[in-house]
Amino acid sequence: MTDIRPKTLFLYVQNLLGIGHLRRAAAVAQAAVADGFEVHFVSGGMPVPHLDIGGAILHQLPPVRAVDSLFKVLADESGQEIDDAWRAVRRDTLLDLFEEIRPDILFTELFPFGRRQMRFELLPLLDRAKAAPWQPKIVSSMRDILVTKPRPDRNREIVETVDRYYDMVLIHGDEAVISLADTFPMYDELTPPVRYTGYVLNPIDMAGDGTGDGTGEVVVSAGGGAVGGDIMRAVARLRPELPYADRTWRFVTGPHMPDDAAREIESHAGPGVIVERSRPDLAAIISRAFLSISQAGYNTLAEVLTAGTASVVIPYEGGVETEQRVRADLLAQRGRLAVVQENALSHDALTLAMQQAVAGRDTGISGIDLDGAAGTARILSELLEPA
Numbered sequence: 001m002t003d004i005r006p007k008t009l010f011l012y013v014q015n016l017l018g019i020g021h022l023r024r025a026a027a028v029a030q031a032a033v034a035d036g037f038e039v040h041f042v043s044g045g046m047p048v049p050h051l052d053i054g055g056a057i058l059h060q061l062p063p064v065r066a067v068d069s070l071f072k073v074l075a076d077e078s079g080q081e082i083d084d085a086w087r088a089v090r091r092d093t094l095l096d097l098f099e100e101i102r103p104d105i106l107f108t109e110l111f112p113f114g115r116r117q118m119r120f121e122l123l124p125l126l127d128r129a130k131a132a133p134w135q136p137k138i139v140s141s142m143r144d145i146l147v148t149k150p151r152p153d154r155n156r157e158i159v160e161t162v163d164r165y166y167d168m169v170l171i172h173g174d175e176a177v178i179s180l181a182d183t184f185p186m187y188d189e190l191t192p193p194v195r196y197t198g199y200v201l202n203p204i205d206m207a208g209d210g211t212g213d214g215t216g217e218v219v220v221s222a223g224g225g226a227v228g229g230d231i232m233r234a235v236a237r238l239r240p241e242l243p244y245a246d247r248t249w250r251f252v253t254g255p256h257m258p259d260d261a262a263r264e265i266e267s268h269a270g271p272g273v274i275v276e277r278s279r280p281d282l283a284a285i286i287s288r289a290f291l292s293i294s295q296a297g298y299n300t301l302a303e304v305l306t307a308g309t310a311s312v313v314i315p316y317e318g319g320v321e322t323e324q325r326v327r328a329d330l331l332a333q334r335g336r337l338a339v340v341q342e343n344a345l346s347h348d349a350l351t352l353a354m355q356q357a358v359a360g361r362d363t364g365i366s367g368i369d370l371d372g373a374a375g376t377a378r379i380l381s382e383l384l385e386p387a
Contacts, residue, residue, distance in 0.1 A: 006038040007384055010103035010136075011056075012094075012122075014115050015045035016066040016074070019224035019256065020299050022048055024143065024172060025109050027202045030054035031373035035381055040101050042094070044118070046077065048224075049255065050280040052202075059097055062090050066117075069227055074117060091121040095128055104384055105137045112161040113142045113184070116154075126165040137167045137383050141376070143298045144173025144199065145323040146183040155186045163191040168383060170376060172200045172298075174369040178330055183323075197376040198369030199302045202283055214285030218244055220293045221252040221282060221300065228254060228295055229261030231314050231342065235293060236268040238347050243354050247290060250274045252282055283307075291358055293350075296328035296339075305331070306370050310357040312338045314345060 009032050013025035022045060029039045030053065039056035046063045064082055067073045074082050098106070106129045111122050129136050140162065162169060171180050175196045181187035187194075220235050222228020232251060239249060251269070253262045255278045262277065269275045279285060286292045286300075287307035294300045296315040304311045313332075315324035328339045338353035338360075369375070 007036060007105075007381070008101060008103040009037045009039045009105045009107055009380065010042060010098060010101055011039060011107045011109070012042045012111075012125075013044070013109040014064075014111075014118055015043075015048075016064070016071055016115075016117070017069065017224075017226045017256075018297065019048050019254075020143075020297050021045075021109055022051060023202055023299050024200050026051055026053045026056075027200050027373040028141075028376050029056040031377040032056075032380060035374075035377035037377070037380070040097075040103065042097065044090075046256075049278065052280075061093060062086070064090075071117065087120045091124055094121050094125055098125060098128060102132075102134055103136055104134075105139055105380055107139045107141060107380075110142050111140065112158050113140065113146055116157075123161075126161075130165060138165050139168045139170060139380065139383070140166050141170040141172060141197075142180075143323070144171060144178055145326050146180065147323050155184070158184075159186050159189045163189075166192050168192050168379075169194045170379060171196045172198075172372050172376070174198055177368055178326075183326070195379050196369075197379060198372035199298075199305075200372035200376065201302050201306055201370055202299065212284075212288060213279075213281075214250065214288035216290050217248045217250050217285075217288075218291045218293065219250045219252065219286050219289040221286070222254050222257065222295050223297045223300055224254045224256040226254070226256040227316050229257050231295065231316070231345065232257075233261055233264050234345050235350070236265045238350060239268065239273070240270075241347055243351055244291065244358075246272070248272050248274065250276070250285070250289075252276050252279050252285070254278065291354060293354075296324040298323075298327070301327060301331060301337075302370060304337075305368065310360070312340060312350070312353045312357050314340045314342055317342050 011029055013021055015022040029041050032039045033055040041053045041056040042059045044061040046065050063077045064074050067075050076082055129138055169192055222232050251265055266275045283303040286309055289309050292304055292309045292311045294313055296313040313328045315328045317325055331337050332339050338357040340349050340353045
């Protein structure tokens with residue numbers, strides 16, 4: 001009897017500062033496994049505890065992170081800036097892994113629309129894949145909104161890389177909400193097909209009777225926490241004078257929040273205030289909350305939208321980031337999100353937003369595709385079907 005080799009997915013993801021990319025990729029991995037793929041989850045960032053990749057096989061590359069929100073300097077796990085020797089070792093590790101796995105699909109999360117810092121290993125990987133005798137399909141994926149690139153030469157580089165190497169581009173969003181053409185000025189020059197998967201959600205465990213941590217609470221969170229310290233500290237200081245201060249407030253700082261910021265938030269924790277570093281079940285906690293206050297990251301907003309929790313979002317706008325503000329404003333027009341600008345965060349602004357969010361709460365949002373993990377797996381399977 002001849003063994004039938006399962007369809008194989010080589011999923012490369014590099015988180016540099018937060019954990020949003022990693023969590024989105026993990027949800028895709030779970031859905032692909034459920035669709036019959038053998039998934040090799042190749043992670044290049046700092047490990048994140050309790051990351052659920054389902055039945056995927058984890059391959060942890062020597063980890064690297066950005067030292068700040070400008071993403072220009074990369075450091076290894078000991079905090080040392082990486083050099084060419086380090087890059088060569090990691091490149092060779094990645095190439096050897098690719099040759100060992102011989103995947104049917106090479107999937108690069110965000111690149112080449114982002115992660116330009118990783119060209120030292122990704123361009124050789126793409127060259128190897130194009131030359132591979134088994135001819136794997138090559139797919140790029142990205143979130144719903146591209147961080148605006150002001151330099152035309154960088155946009156030209158993206159187009160040339162996509163057209164040279166890729167068979168398909170996947171957008172983890174809903175074209176009815178925002179199109180890649182809205183944030184990428186050279187969209188019309190992309191040659192491979194562009195497909196929209198829907199928003200990718202991490203599965204929310206809603207087992208039980210609907211009670212538990214978060215029930216009736218005001219939950220304040222900042223994703224991984226790497227860039228959420230200023231916002232959460234401000235909310236913690238304002239909390240005693242804000243609406244609903246008589247409810248339980250739960251601050252989940254995130255595993256990557258700097259220690260000084262986390263300690264200051266803890267210093268404001270009086271009666272009725274809970275401060276936690278990390279909760280793997282944060283999505284379920286938010287789904288049970290009376291009100292969520294958070295940044296406007298992709299994963300958090302997708303989870304808030306599907307749960308129907310009243311939500312105030314304070315988009316992060318530091319460094320070169322623009323996507324949180326764009327996403328928040330677009331989704332505020334479609335649902336019950338209330339937006340407070342980071343540079344306008346005050347008692348009055350937050351009070352008004354909280355009251356608006358609670359007044360407009362409902363049981364979900366209609367008209368947005370929130371089935372993006374399964375949609376991604378379905379499109380990948382279709383890509384392998386005979387023409």
